[in-house]
Amino acid sequence: MKDRVVELYQGATPRAHRFRYWLLGFDIVAILFVVVTSFTAYGPWVQGLDLLFGTVILADLAARLWIAPRRWRFLCYPTTLADLVSAASFFAPLAGEGFAFLRILRTLRLLHMFQTKDRLRADFRFFRDNEQLLVAATNLGVFIFVMSGFVFATQHRGSADIGNYADALYFTVTALTTTGFGDITLSGTGGRMISVAIMICGVTLFLRLAQVLFRPSKVRVTCQTCGLFLHDADAVHCKHCGNTINIKTDGQV
16 A cells, blocks of 8 residues: 555656646645635535545645655655645634634645646646746746735735735735735735735746746756756857757757
């Protein structure tokens, strides 16, 4: 049984690849669930789905802990801690609606998207050709979703302007782009500090995305002499060491 679980999580078989893509799809569905339920009252059906999502996350976490060669070290990984917090967020509302704000912490499951880069690079040429752009867009998207969740969790009870996740997302985007329409503002010192964090961190990620969009595209070929792995598509020599490199191309148009 343990060998079968190891194969699913770490193997290179088609079944293992499908299983890991299924986990990624589950994470995306969990995030959509957060968005949708922010528009509804916390009722029995939401509580039932909470328990289902939380059980799946705990089972996933238990399986990865079981096969980990160094279990204490595994428990200290950021993604492991994020899973523990995310699982707790699904079960916390059982203690009362006062803990329901913790449900927004399940957006931390998005951190798993960063673990699929190697698999996506191997499976999809589009990802290989546009990896830096897609990673930069993912960084920005994860930041927006997590910060929107944080704004909603901390402000929806005390601010009439933040009624659901969409309001929090709207505020986050306007703050990030420094547009600041002013129709939604966060009150108090805490709200202002959240706005400052969104503007500083978000603008940095936004500029990184813009930089990747407008700079010349690179190809990933490792130089055997110095190790530089990003080169111009028509490069013949490595810019760092001058060594001749062999880039496979379809020909320049």
